[in-house]
Amino acid sequence: xxxxxxxGQVSEATTHRLSLLLRGLRVLDAAGTATISSSxxxxxxxxxxxxxxxxxxxxxxxxxxxxxxxxxxxxxxxxSLMGLDRSRTVVIVGAGNLGQALADSRNFNGxxxxxxxxxxxxxxxxxxxSRTGVxxxxxxxxxxxxxxxxxxxxxxxxxxxxxxxxxxxxxxxGVPAILNFAPVxxxxxxxxxxxxxxxxxxxENLAYQLARRGA
Amino acid sequence: xxxxxxxGQVSEATTHRLSLLLRGLRVLDAAGTATISSSxxxxxxxxxxxxxxxxxxxxxxxxxxxxxxxxxxxxxxxxSLMGLDRSRTVVIVGAGNLGQALADSRNFNGxxxxxxxxxxxxxxxxxxxSRTGVxxxxxxxxxxxxxxxxxxxxxxxxxxxxxxxxxxxxxxxGVPAILNFAPVxxxxxxxxxxxxxxxxxxxENLAYQLARRGA
Numbered sequence: 001x002x003x004x005x006x007x008g009q010v011s012e013a014t015t016h017r018l019s020l021l022l023r024g025l026r027v028l029d030a031a032g033t034a035t036i037s038s039s040x041x042x043x044x045x046x047x048x049x050x051x052x053x054x055x056x057x058x059x060x061x062x063x064x065x066x067x068x069x070x071x072x073x074x075x076x077x078x079x080s081l082m083g084l085d086r087s088r089t090v091v092i093v094g095a096g097n098l099g100q101a102l103a104d105s106r107n108f109n110g111x112x113x114x115x116x117x118x119x120x121x122x123x124x125x126x127x128x129x130s131r132t133g134v135x136x137x138x139x140x141x142x143x144x145x146x147x148x149x150x151x152x153x154x155x156x157x158x159x160x161x162x163x164x165x166x167x168x169x170x171x172x173x174g175v176p177a178i179l180n181f182a183p184v185x186x187x188x189x190x191x192x193x194x195x196x197x198x199x200x201x202x203x204e205n206l207a208y209q210l211a212r213r214g215a
Numbered sequence: 216x217x218x219x220x221x222x223g224q225v226s227e228a229t230t231h232r233l234s235l236l237l238r239g240l241r242v243l244d245a246a247g248t249a250t251i252s253s254s255x256x257x258x259x260x261x262x263x264x265x266x267x268x269x270x271x272x273x274x275x276x277x278x279x280x281x282x283x284x285x286x287x288x289x290x291x292x293x294x295s296l297m298g299l300d301r302s303r304t305v306v307i308v309g310a311g312n313l314g315q316a317l318a319d320s321r322n323f324n325g326x327x328x329x330x331x332x333x334x335x336x337x338x339x340x341x342x343x344x345s346r347t348g349v350x351x352x353x354x355x356x357x358x359x360x361x362x363x364x365x366x367x368x369x370x371x372x373x374x375x376x377x378x379x380x381x382x383x384x385x386x387x388x389g390v391p392a393i394l395n396f397a398p399v400x401x402x403x404x405x406x407x408x409x410x411x412x413x414x415x416x417x418x419e420n421l422a423y424q425l426a427r428r429g430a
Contacts, residue, residue, distance in 0.1 A: 013228070015420040016413075020400070046402055082419060083426025090418070097319060097346070101312030107398055107415035112422060131312070153421055176428070177421040183322055185235070187261055193424045195417055198231075200322035202412050203305070204297060205230040206368055206392040207327060209408045211298025213391070 010058065012195075017055055018082060021047060025075040037068035084112040089151040091175075093166050094158030095120035095136045098181055102155060104132040113153070117145055121162070146173035153177045160184040167194065225273065227410075232270055233297060236262060240290040252283035299327040304366040306390075308381050309373030310335035310351045313396055317370060319347040328368070332360055336377070361388035368392045375399040382409065 024045035028036060042049035056062045056074075059081055063069050079085050090108060092099050095118050102108050103118045119139040120126060126138045137145070146169075154170035156163050156178065163182035170178055171189035178194045180186045188194050239260035243251060257264035271277045271289075274296055278284050294300050305323060307314050310333050317323050318333045334354040335341060341353045352360070361384075369385035371378050371393065378397035385393055386404035393409045395401045403409050 010423075012420055013226075015423045016416045018423075019416050019419045046400055081423075081426070083422040083424075084419065088418075088422050088425070097312050097316030101316055102414070104312060105414070107413075108418065110415075113415075113418055152425060153418065177425055179417055179421060185261055193421060193428075195421055197414070197417050198322075199317070199320070199412070200325075200328075201231045201234050202394055202410055203303075203323065203328055203368065204234045204299065205227055206394060206408060206410055207298040207303055208225075208230045208233075208296075209298075210303070210367060210392055211296070213408075 014055055014058075015082070017047070017051065018078060020045065021052060021055070022075065022078045022082060022084070025071055025078065028071045029075050033071050035064075035068050035070055038063065041069070087111070088113050088153055089116045089149065090114065090153045090155055091117040091119065091142075091145070091149075091151045091170075092155045092157060093119045093139060093142065093170075094156060094162075094182075095122075095125050095130070096157060099155075099157035100130040100134075102157065103130045103134040116149055116151055117142075119145075121158075142169065143173060146170070146175060151175055153179060156180045156182050156186070158182055167192075229270055229273075230297070232262070232266065233293060235260065236267060236270070237290065237293045237297060237299070240286055240293065243286045244290050248286050250279075250283050250285055253278065256284070302326070303328050303368055304331045304364065305329065305368045305370055306332040306334065306357075306360070306364075306366045306385075307370045307372060308334045308354060308357065308385070309371060309377075309397075310337075310340050310345070311372060314370075314372035315345040315349075317372065318345045318349040331364055331366055332357075334360075336373075357384065358388060361385070361390060366390055368394060371395045371397050371401070373397055382407075 024041060038049040038052045042052060062074055090113050092103050092115060103115050108115055115134060118134045119137050119142050121139045125136045128136050154175040156166050158166055160182045163180055163184050164186060167178055167180060167186040167189055171192040176192055178192050180194060180196045183198050183200060185196050186194050239256060253264040253267045257267060277289055305328050307318050307330060318330050323330055330349060333349045334352050334357050336354045340351045343351050369390040371381050373381055375397045378395060378399050379401060382393055382395060382401040382404055386407040391407055393407050395409060395411045398413050398415060400411050401409050
């Protein structure tokens, strides 16, 4: 976390660390652990103790001197801070392998998120179902569905050439957050938050590290 | 890019920016553009001009005063710096939706990367092929295949409980880089570089941003 960060504009790296911390707290709470120090937390879940303290300091006082963190209380406060105390609804546009993988994923259908629709333009897919039974609907039905169900998050797993148009469509319909997996960058649109996740960038990061190591 | 960064240990954010810059340069080179300023580059590809100059400064002098960057030369040097001047071979372990999506992806079978194997433990999948025809092999054949073909990158798209064991197996076989998509963190192993990509973290980042905006 950079010294410049404030809650409204923390980096992706920071929210990823908070997510991992929260997962650790869930495990501890389920196991009945009442309190834990930042160093024990760090060791148990492969985190960094100083970083945990710095990240949490952004949001106020959490630890109790000499005692550490109260697990259940910190879990509840982090859940609320992360916006995970309510379920977010998700529509997925693009029912290729990746779209279906996400529609069927336990993590996209867990405590915090619920897939409410899966759409595609391919007539051979429309009417079929994903492995876990999510029906694939005609993307032409998307505008009416967006107006009726007002989902929180739109996930784009369509081909690159379709992605910008779909993003505009989602943003125009008032979908406040867009997660774009198509290999083309979508800029923030009409007040919607856009997160571009290009899986190739992770492969290229590894290629870079291999090159630096002379491998 | 932090002031502390050196080429051997730049952040993921930095390599992602360099990847996007390189993509822009490829487009420009293909269109016959010979030179371009950092500000024109930034505007054209939705990047940040000051950041481009800072990122590149890490690797030496690139721009020519009054002229900007020579597109083809910068493309060639970045390609080499990023380790993308040779093709990296990739094995994918886990032929579920995500594994097959990656095996079939153009980006995992493009200039820099080539999928050389797709493995699964499920007898109903073994012997079948992905949509583009990548054969799904028995994961029990993996050790022999790793010894014979020595792939550069191992991608784990298996369930969480199988991931740590598979990562150990890849690292023990000398696979120098591992990209783990299973929702469990794999630590660096036996000298292998490990990159954990948990897609749920991106959804949680959006949930955080929505909560901060009061949405």
